[in-house]
Amino acid sequence: xxxxxxxxxxxxxxxxxxxxxxxxxxxxxxxxxxxxxxxxxxxxxxxxxxxxxxxxxxxxxxxxxxxxxxxxxxxxxxxxxxxxxxxxxxxxxxxxxxxxxxxxxxxxxxxxxxxxxxxxxxxxxxxxxxxxxxxxxxxxxxxxxxxxxxxxxxxxxxxxxxxxxxxxxxxxxxxxxxxxxxxxxxxxxxxxxxxxxxxxxxxxxxxxxxxxxxxxxxxxxxxxxxxxxxxxxxxxxxxxxxxxxxxxxxxxxxxxxxxxxxxxxxxxxxxxxxxxxxxxxxxxxxxxxxxxxxxxxxxxxxxxxxxxxxxxxxxxxxxxxxxxxxxxxxxxxxxxxxxxxxxxxxxxxxxxxxxxxxxxxxxxxxxxxxxxxxxxxxxxxxxxxxxxxxxxxxxxxxxxxxxxxxxxxxxxxxxxxxxxxxxxxxxxxxxxxxxxxxxxxxxxxxxxxxxxxxxxxxxxxxxxxxxxxxxxxxxxxxxxxxxxxxxxxxxxxxxxxxx
Numbered sequence: 001x002x003x004x005x006x007x008x009x010x011x012x013x014x015x016x017x018x019x020x021x022x023x024x025x026x027x028x029x030x031x032x033x034x035x036x037x038x039x040x041x042x043x044x045x046x047x048x049x050x051x052x053x054x055x056x057x058x059x060x061x062x063x064x065x066x067x068x069x070x071x072x073x074x075x076x077x078x079x080x081x082x083x084x085x086x087x088x089x090x091x092x093x094x095x096x097x098x099x100x101x102x103x104x105x106x107x108x109x110x111x112x113x114x115x116x117x118x119x120x121x122x123x124x125x126x127x128x129x130x131x132x133x134x135x136x137x138x139x140x141x142x143x144x145x146x147x148x149x150x151x152x153x154x155x156x157x158x159x160x161x162x163x164x165x166x167x168x169x170x171x172x173x174x175x176x177x178x179x180x181x182x183x184x185x186x187x188x189x190x191x192x193x194x195x196x197x198x199x200x201x202x203x204x205x206x207x208x209x210x211x212x213x214x215x216x217x218x219x220x221x222x223x224x225x226x227x228x229x230x231x232x233x234x235x236x237x238x239x240x241x242x243x244x245x246x247x248x249x250x251x252x253x254x255x256x257x258x259x260x261x262x263x264x265x266x267x268x269x270x271x272x273x274x275x276x277x278x279x280x281x282x283x284x285x286x287x288x289x290x291x292x293x294x295x296x297x298x299x300x301x302x303x304x305x306x307x308x309x310x311x312x313x314x315x316x317x318x319x320x321x322x323x324x325x326x327x328x329x330x331x332x333x334x335x336x337x338x339x340x341x342x343x344x345x346x347x348x349x350x351x352x353x354x355x356x357x358x359x360x361x362x363x364x365x366x367x368x369x370x371x372x373x374x375x376x377x378x379x380x381x382x383x384x385x386x387x388x389x390x391x392x393x394x395x396x397x398x399x400x401x402x403x404x405x406x407x408x409x410x411x412x413x414x415x416x417x418x419x420x421x422x423x424x425x426x427x428x429x430x431x432x433x434x435x436x437x438x439x440x441x442x443x444x445x446x447x448x449x450x451x452x453x454x455x456x457x458x459x460x461x462x463x464x465x466x467x468x469x470x471x472x473x474x475x476x477x478x479x480x481x482x483x484x485x486x487x488x489x490x491x492x493x494x495x496x497x498x499x
Contacts, residue, residue, distance in 0.1 A: 011169045014052025017235030021220040031160045035174040036195030042173045046135040053133040054086035061131035062089045065141040090125040115145040134170045140178040203342030225347025236347035241392030248398035256294040259469035265453035273391045273401040278430030288366045288402040295364035296333045302364040303335040303356040307372020311338040341375040369404040425449040433479045442479045
């Protein structure tokens with residue numbers, strides 16, 4: 001009979017999102033590796049790890065071989081943190097001794113320093129402080145002192161066994177400056193986290209992390225976006241839709257416009273996604289806002305994420321149509337956010353959408369548009385996966401999602417920058433067409449998974465009274481091509497009827 005293994009208690013890191021990825025934090029009394037190039041946030045996470053321990057009454061020790069104590073305290077102060085008696089800093093290279101000949105042999109910067117001396121100093125600091133949590137920064141210095149991979153490995157093993165005997169949870173930092181391909185510590189450490197930084201051609205740098213290894217523990221795999229902000233590192237765990245499920249009744253939601261509801265088969269089902277396709281200026285934003293207004297009229301809350309249009313201009317434009325979005329936002333019935341695709345990572349955007357669902361109980365989400373969302377993605381394939389998970393999550397939460405995609409061109413053959421029509425439950429097509437010397441607009445439903453819909457093409461108009469939809473255009477042919485042919489009603493009827 002196999003006896004169940006008792007789960008080892010966890011040491012939380014105090015990093016938003018990262019503890020969730022790790023299943024609660026680090027298993028205590030083990031050694032972990034946090035690696036990444038300079039500037040990826042290793043020191044910040046390490047300080048949060050020690051400060052979280054201090055909040056729980058645990059003593060922490062930061063052993064620095066590269067930065068000075070003053071630099072560490074200044075870095076902590078930039079986040080509003082104070083390293084008190086619960087978080088000690090042990091500096092192996094005191095800056096005041098750099099020019100002191102008598103102390104030259106105790107400096108890490110001296111080429112004559114033996115690795116054994118620095119190790120002995122670390123052990124002495126542990127004996128003096130008896131910390132529960134230790135950060136060792138950084139392994140690159142120890143690797144250089146060791147001179148060879150065999151000696152380096154033996155030194156890390158010695159440190160590991162020493163810390164284990166003292167019941168210490170250790171986080172080692174590696175800036176990958178000495179040998180980025182050296183995986184010596186990977187096999188020794190209980191868990192390994194890698195931080196990465198990417199520089200897009202335009203916009204702010206993007207940071208992401210991945211858990212490479214965690215012995216005996218399930219964790220959330222894959223890449224997770226994170227940001228360094230005042231107050232520390234915030235991680236946005238990769239969204240997995242299958243982990244979220246809510247029971248709800250799939251009722252139909254109407255738009256408040258009878259002709260539009262008839263076109264979509266009576267309404268849009270709750271917990272479904274609707275994609276609005278069309279060229280610029282056809283009224284995609286107004287159409288999706290109409291569904292958000294209808295949700296608010298039912299007593300629900302809605303959220304509007306605007307990628308393309310400046311929020312002030314949108315308010316002014318909607319006010320001309322008699323829609324006061326600013327007042328709805330002020331009353332907390334409508335959550336409106338201007339999204340800067342050059343500054344926002346896809347992971348953070350998914351997090352903001354989740355906040356609207358989980359904390360504000362929003363039931364209608366509008367994303368306007370996917371063109372702007374695509375600009376935040378490194379490649380199109382990743383966009384499809386992100387949108388798929390986001391839509392699946394929203395559908396499982398009973399939220400109705402409306403997305404817009406601006407197609408290239410104005411009339412004739414339209415091209416979409418990204419094809420997500422197969423992901424959406426309902427697809428609505430908007431078109432310009434020329435008739436009798438005027439540019440007019442047409443609307444049709446191409447697809448609806450959740451029920452029947454009209455197969456007609458209707459004309460719609462936008463004026464000071466808002467959106468109005470007319471009867472089916474049964475006396476035109478070729479509307480979707482942009483240059484229709486006017487035919488008689490009897491002739492058009494005869495051409496579509498069999499026999």
